[in-house]
Amino acid sequence: AQKITQTQPGMFVQEKEAVTLDCTYDTSDQSYGLFWYKQPSSGEMIFLIYQGSYDEQNATEGRYSLNFQKARKSANLVISASQLGDSAMYFCAMREDYSSASKIIFGSGTRLSIRP
């Protein structure tokens, strides 16, 4: 069965520093997609970045990059030059591509707090 594990319930980081949020996953499928979403206190889930299991290069989107290590089944999110507005919950998620069932399985999240 699919599973997403985020082992850091909370993190505090100084503004302008880089931060890495950990995510490991478990799946027996060869074709899958990995996502990171940000959820501010307002509640909306904001899509940040996507990595396909067959993508050879790590995904990047602005200040976000995904450190994808397929053999270790990890998909850590790296935020460079953190800003106060980065304070939020961050969820790692996975979607299997093998069938029409395209639900996403989410981890339990990491609460990131940026200190000024």
Added chain:
Amino acid sequence: DTGVSQDPRHKITKRGQNVTFRCDPISEHNRLYWYRQTLGQGPEFLTYFQNEAQLEKSRLLSDRFSAERPKGSFSTLEIQRTEQGDSAMYLCASSLASGGPETQYFGPGTRLLVL
């Protein structure tokens, strides 16, 4: 605003009452999903539609829950005879199934409190 919208944003109800939530997806998206998120947890999948067809339902979706997407555009999620355990954030997402990588875009959610 062309994102996913949900209505209402907040709902307080008494146990035993029925509630209905609405989701309007991004206009060209053919897939629509409902998730439930309880405090301190990630969202959990409830059900999804491709156009007007409901293709999968989670075991979390008890008989008191029903979802529709009658014309393949907006969707409604109804909870009958609400219980205190139904208190949660209900999130809607939409995506465009194109055969390639597919990203789900979420709405702001509806926070339900059952007293």
